[in-house]
Amino acid sequence: MNAVVIAVIVMLILSLLRINVVFALVIGAFIGGLSGGLDVATTIQTFTDGLGANANVALSYALLGAFAVALSKTGLPDAMVSGAIKLVGREGETKRKTLSKVLIIFMILIMAIFSQNVIPVHIAFIPVLIPPLLKVLNELQVDRRLIATVLTFGLITPYMFLPVGFGAIFHEIMQKNMEESGLIVSLADIPTAMAIPALGMIVGLLVAVFFTYRKNRQYETREVVGQEMNNPYTKKTLSIAIISIILSLSVQLYLSQKLGVEGMIFGALAGLIVLYISGVLKRKEADFVITNGMKMMAFIGFVMITASGFASVLQETGHVERLVEDGANLINGNQAIGALLMLIVGLLVTMGIGSSFSTIPIITTIFVPLCLELGFSPMATIAIVGTASALGDAGSPASDSTLGPTSGLSADGNHNHIWDTCVPTFIHYNIPLIIFGWIAAIIL
Template identity: 45%
Template sequence: MLEWIVIVSVLSLLLFSLLRVHVLISLVISSLIAGLMAGLDLITALDRMVEGMGNQAGTALSYILLGAFAIAISRTGITDVLVQVLIKHLSGKRITLVLSIAGIASLSQNLVPVHIAFIPLLIPPLLKVFDQMKIDRRAVASALTFGLKAPYIMIPAGYGLMFHESIQEAMQSNGLFMERTSVSLALIIPGVGMIVGLLIAVLISYRSPRDLHQLGEVPEEALEHDTPVTFNRQHAATMAIIVFALVVQIVSGQLIIGALSGLILMFAFKVVPFRDGEQVVSDGIKVMGTIAMIMLVAAGFSEVLKSTGAVDALIETTEPLLGNQKLVTAFIMLLVGLLITIGIGSSFATVPILAALYVPIGLVSGFSPLAIAALIGTAAALGDAGSPVSDSTLGPTSGLNADGKHHHIFDTCVPTFMHYNIPLVIFGVIAALVL
């Protein structure tokens, strides 16, 4: 009955989140539920969770440093320039503005690898504009989540390069060798599903005006951008440092080194005064600290599930249910992947787990290596959209809820689950059948 541990603990996590229990508390309780169901005592279950948190320590540190880097960038005023450009050229053009935000978010995964750290800097100043234009913030949440997911699925650069290489290495560790370029090719079709989901969200589901003036208060930072800001040498230096940090990150393969090098250059070239260093780091922790902590506890939750044998039991239970029909097999594999990944909320962290399941089942079922890679990548991506513990949903909420008008579950998680996970399953199955 170990396989039920995964099902019950993940469902409890989702239920607590829907009941508006904070995600961090929901994760801890769900981890303890999983441990108790496996026969562990409360203290042992808690120890397992804490031990597992160390698996994401590097990721958490990278988020903190990226947050500090993003704060340093914002202090140069370059984000004010961007906000002014958006307001000047796109005011009154609701759909174009939302799609532009999706494009800007996409750059955060490769060109300027700050991931979600840009959201609390870019979005709050635009909240007043959203309200004036009566833009449905669920459309903005969908646009942001698209930008945080689609690039790493389709583009082998920045986070995408890391994601594709992790799939290649996980498949190889399970006896199936593939070139990294082949993995990138396999993920194009699921990526198209993301594009379809974005267009449906922006052009159909949330196209109608939505008035939120009666809720919350517009934050001060949304009112402080009336003074024109011109592009200057400091902004040019900032852009050069961003490019350098990107190159360092790509060459080293380490987000921590890339973010750290960017921070050091910001202070070394006096783009940001050295005396502001302590405040920059403190603000970076404020921006990204909560999300980093949630990612740590999510890793602990994952460790409890794996160490109790619950994931292996779920795999063993699933295998006999799969027949010779590729369509049915692919669909069931992705549903199982969704169940595993949405509770953990990290596409990168679940790739090794999914590969251990998908490689042997895929080979037995007659899927090609390309199809197996597509299934692994799709199932891993399912853990980002719609999951209450994913940085791809936590990030958008951190910006859109700056004035208290945006609910994490119902305004971010539910819309992104509907518009991205459903297309990902459909296009993932298509990829498995045609590749």
């Protein structure tokens, strides 16, 4: 059996059995390396060498966690809770409570969508925005699995469909790699071809909102790490909080958009400096607060570091490319079967390496010539490649699109990464993506 399939299955089974996902990734990588023909020493060395690939993202999360906890000293979380209580009104006012839930869910959805294009900070907003909202969500009895699916939708669908922000990068990578593989396509055609798969994402979101997670769910009231003490707020402290958030986002945008470098680390640092200089974050308590914030994000950071080692081992085996080739060999000239198998292969690859952007170069070298051989139109080929790349971004324990939501929703320990983020997003998005991606391949 293919080493990628073995490694991914081992990792997923262990994760579903509630084995810590870091251990699941390490064990999956080790078994995948051995089954892929690597010896023990090479597997371990490759895994170790690959750990540094996500180190900058892990540090970014740690500093964003520190910034989020430091923000609590301004009283911002307490202000949000007070505002929510006023909005909800007296117990039993069902209509007001329902309206409040709709408004908050809609706000989170818009923020997630905007994070990919209008204010392209990707997942950086989640550790800052979501932890203060947890008390509000508990007050409204919102199912956090719903919030996870809403966030994941906003992190994936815009880059699939919209040719701006991260979507522009995704589309350019698709166009370049498809051209190198023998098919010249226009950037203007990609949104049209990806419209049907994006519709699948919308269907998954609607199912989650109106059916699966529409009922109330109660959570144990726990304090977010570092926010245990009551922090009184004034207009001044709230103004400082807003200024620090704006400056943090501005630094990130400037560094990423103008200078072309990763800006999350220095964006978080800029926000912390504002809180420190303003006196909201006292010098004698700064070390304690920042350390607690880093602890809050430690799990996410370790998962991302471990995931890069996991992906490195899979790449070293050469079985990622072999999986693509084996899938192509099984098609035997049948368009319908071919489209389905290519989508499933894309799902396995992305679930394994955790990045849809990195999946494109791997699959296009085989999928584009195969699509041309099977008689798929250029538009259908775009839909197959784009959907196959995006598949698995939702549901993968190692993906930004699942780790991001978990980083915020698990701040008080009431949210499980696998069962409350990965499983819900896998079911609601990967299944519709396969169906709608297959339909797009057949009718375009």
